[in-house]
Amino acid sequence: MALPYPFTAIVAQEEMKQALMIAAVDQSIGGVLVFGDRGTGKSTAIRALAALLPKMRVVTGCAYNCDPATRKPGLCERCIGDPDAELKGHAVPLPVVDLPLGATEDRVIGALDIERALHKGEKAFEPGLLAQAHRGFLYIDEVNLLEDHIVDALLDVAASGENVVEREGLSIRHPAKFVLVGSGNPEEGELRPQLLDRFGLSVDVRTPTEIKTRVSIVQSRDAFERDREAFIKKWQRKEGTLRKQIERARSLVNEVDTPEQLLERAARICVALGTDGLRGELTLIRAARATAALAGETCATIEHLDSVVLPVLRHRLRRDPLDESGSETRILRAMANLEA
Incomplete structure (x- = not known):
């Protein structure tokens, strides 16, 4: 697995970094829309923040990242089971799921597991990208070019916090709450107003014009590519400080x-x-x-x-x-x- 670039090492783009941290502290804000030039660190910042955040506990064997500390109705049907039973869990990194432009609706929301249906005669559900992103980040590059039927599916889930699938004789309902992060270039097309309204924060990023800033960005990126482990170690203390700051904020925000x-x-x-x-x-x-x-x-x-x-x-x-x-x-x- 490739080591992500440290969040605290990102030069400039302060508004984008602050918006991402705010969305990570309170998921109810509704995610972040990042519009601007290519090559300005949009996807780098998102993956860096996700790697910075503390691991989350999930129910062992659950395909939907259910939280063992949660009780009905915040669990999937499998985890609800016996409401008095203790759910065993383990820690995993916060998921960052990419939603590609060419993804089918079945890939996004989930569909019938064809392999099990053909080989075992079982009618089972194969979870999609929305299930994988639950409690993490769903990242959409070129979000303004997303097909309408995928946008409709995202709007339904964003409004309810759960994914409902009714097809091929299946009736599945599972939690799907995530920080939605979209990026794109406004010159390539506008975003549908209904989806635009679902983003809590919107930031514009531009290619830096100051020579000193550009040199600093190039030096940092070059050092990272040459020796990733040494570069990450150099920023380890600052990463730890910011991680603690975000953890404290997440526990304090409701107060x-x-x-x-x-x-x-x-x-x-x-x-x-x-x-x-x-x-x-x-x-x-x-x-x-x-x-x-x-x-x-x-x-x-x-x-x-x-x-x-x-x-x-x-x-x-x-x-x-x-x-x-x-x-x-x-x-x-x-x-x-x-x-x-």
Whole structure:
């Protein structure tokens, strides 16, 4: 298995790294959409973060990564069994599952196990990519080019947190909660609004233009390729520090207080920008809470909220034919007007 690039060794792209950490602290935020140039470290950052996170415990022999500490209804049908029985578990690395553009619906959601059906005459279910990604990351490169029927399947699962398969005489239901991470180039096509709305955070990444930054990136990557073990060892201490920070944040996030003035500010920003629904406010509050938890604080502040406004709202703005300004400019202008 190839050793992943250390997360703390990634140069620049601070907004992307922060967004990924926020999504890892609180999965209910809804994942991260990363749009930008090729070769800017998108997939590297995702795999690096997954390798950095602590291992998770899964039920031994379960194909759906069920948590032995969870009880019905958060388990698959096999693990529910006797509700009083103790489920044995073991630790495994957090899964990072790639969803390729050419994947069939059967490969994504699962289907009848043809081999067992032909050789044993058994009607069994073969889990798909959504089952493999449960409690981990589902990564989609070129997400804006994904076929509509796959998008529909993802929307259903994202809304319910479980995958339901009714086909070939099978009726299967299993948990499927994951951090959805999509990347792509906006010049190659737009993302369907329904799927776009499911992403909690959206970041834009660009190829660095500063010579010093570019040199630093090339030096680091070259050193990693020459001797991966030595490079990883060099960053081991920083990786350990960040791992502990994320672990603390995940245990603290549900205890972080959100004052009413924070809720009012989130609502005022969303009203000023004319965002649809209330998902913008909910995501703003959750992201601010996760940011506070990462800082080791037990109360979210205006500063925490303001630091996540751009990634939370830049993909939720309606198009205004009378305003050609970019989404970031409109957001910053709206926030400035609130201060006036």
